Amino acid sequence: MHGQDLLRQDLCRIGRSLFERGYVHATAGNISLRLDAPDGGGVLITPTDACLGFLAPEQLAWVDAQGQQRSGERASKTLALHRRIYAAAPDARCVIHTHSTHLVALTLQGVWRVDDILPPLTPYYVMKVGHVPLMAYRRPGDPEVADQVAQAIEAAARRGTPLRAVMLDRLGPVVWGPSATQAMATLEELEETAKLWLMCRREPAPLSQAQIEELRCHFGACW
Structure with a gap:
């Protein structure tokens, strides 16, 4: 062992x-x-x-x-959620759930959109995080959350924009990746982008479609 x-x-x-x-x-x-x-x-x-x-x-x-x-x-108590993520995302090797301050604050103030809690503000958010949907509030450990997250992962895969994270309303982000290092990097970029968005009073314009397309072409961003 x-x-x-x-x-x-x-x-x-x-x-x-x-x-x-x-x-x-x-x-x-x-x-x-x-x-x-x-x-x-x-x-x-x-x-x-x-x-x-x-x-x-x-x-x-x-x-x-x-x-x-x-x-x-x-x-x-979130074991069922972790196991469902591994089943739905075969390349995931690490799952991290935190109650990161700025991301929880964002759900309390209101996310950008239910299917995207934050706009594509920076190139690294687009490249390293991607789309992050909001999961409706459920008590901690509720097995229904595992079903919601697995369905979101499968739907995103069908669209060709695989998820690396979801946001649990009032609880915090759940992120995953092919290594612990990459899962941590996704979490860090996600929390820092939420911090920027709140610090700037939710006013900055998102990257344009042309700018996002450039990130797709040069870096393979899945947005």
Whole structure:
């Protein structure tokens, strides 16, 4: 299980980094990593009500491919959501959910559009984040959220604009990616764009269609 041991340490490092930089607070948020068969299969996920800044590797819940917990403390209440994202987005290797301040504030003030919580303000938002739909409010851990998110991922894939994130109304973003590093980068870009939008009092004009098309042509942006 040496490979799983390394992944446990990596997940704790991610949690500590997010906590120390203010992306999560108290016991809010959760993180998971997909495990390959040699590492046991299934997912590693943070425990319910754990502070992400002070995780220990042995605390982390290992849930096998059949959904049975094999070790660690009780898995996060959002386990069903993480598992559905991995099923709907085969390239996802890491899922991160936070209660990031500016993004939650955005939902309280009103998002740009339900299918796009923020306009395409900057080139890196278009390239690194893409479309982010708003998911209707449900209590934390409600399994219906997992269904909503899986349906949004599948619909976006059919349109040729795959999702990297969704926003849970009043709760915070859920992001995923082919590595923990890329999932964190998506989260950071998303939160910083929300901060810019609110700081500028929601007044800046979005990038034009011609500017977005240029990003598609030069960088393969999926917008």
